[in-house]
Amino acid sequence: MSTLVKTHFAGPSYLNGFFGKELFNEYNTPAFSGSVPAVNVIENQEGFRIEVAAPGLQKGDFKLNLEKNQLTISAQKEVKEEESNEKYTRREFKYNSFQRTFTLPNTVDGDKIEATYNEGVLSIALPKREEAKEKPARLIEIA
Numbered sequence: 001m002s003t004l005v006k007t008h009f010a011g012p013s014y015l016n017g018f019f020g021k022e023l024f025n026e027y028n029t030p031a032f033s034g035s036v037p038a039v040n041v042i043e044n045q046e047g048f049r050i051e052v053a054a055p056g057l058q059k060g061d062f063k064l065n066l067e068k069n070q071l072t073i074s075a076q077k078e079v080k081e082e083e084s085n086e087k088y089t090r091r092e093f094k095y096n097s098f099q100r101t102f103t104l105p106n107t108v109d110g111d112k113i114e115a116t117y118n119e120g121v122l123s124i125a126l127p128k129r130e131e132a133k134e135k136p137a138r139l140i141e142i143a
Contacts, residue, residue: 036098045134047127048108052100055120062122066110073122074099107132 040051050073054062057075065072076097104110108126115124 036100039100047125049126050102050124052122052124053120054122057117057120057122059117062115062117064113064115064124066113069104069106069108069110070101071104071113071124071126072099072101073124 038053040049040053042049042051050071052073054075057077061075061077063072063074063076065074074097079096104126107128109129112127113124115122117123
């Protein structure tokens with residue numbers, strides 16, 4: 001006689017690894033000069049979305065790199081300040097930068113990741129693989 005065990009792939013034990021720490025575990029401590037932008041991670045049926053609040057930056061300031069299942073989000077912006085008066089000229093060059101690396105779950109389809117930047121928010125869409133998407137319940141007929 002065999003026993004049927006009910007398993008939930010999205011049950012608490014599976015989610016503890018995700019939500020117990022952070023949904024997408026950061027690989028390193030953020031490396032930055034200045035402040036680190038706030039990050040939101042949102043999940044829906046189709047996948048995940050990472051939102052990075054980065055006002056003052058432009059689309060070209062960002063670099064996204066995916067290597068294996070490590071997504072690195074980085075940005076660097078050069079800020080030039082110049083002050084002149086009759087006796088001297090002062091110039092300062094500052095570089096504001098940050099880098100965050102996230103370990104993505106295996107359910108993400110890395111070939112379909114897309115990013116947009118709009119009104120100070122970098123939004124990265126991380127779609128789930130088809131086989132990882134939750135399927136609706138179906139009735140199995142008995143032959």
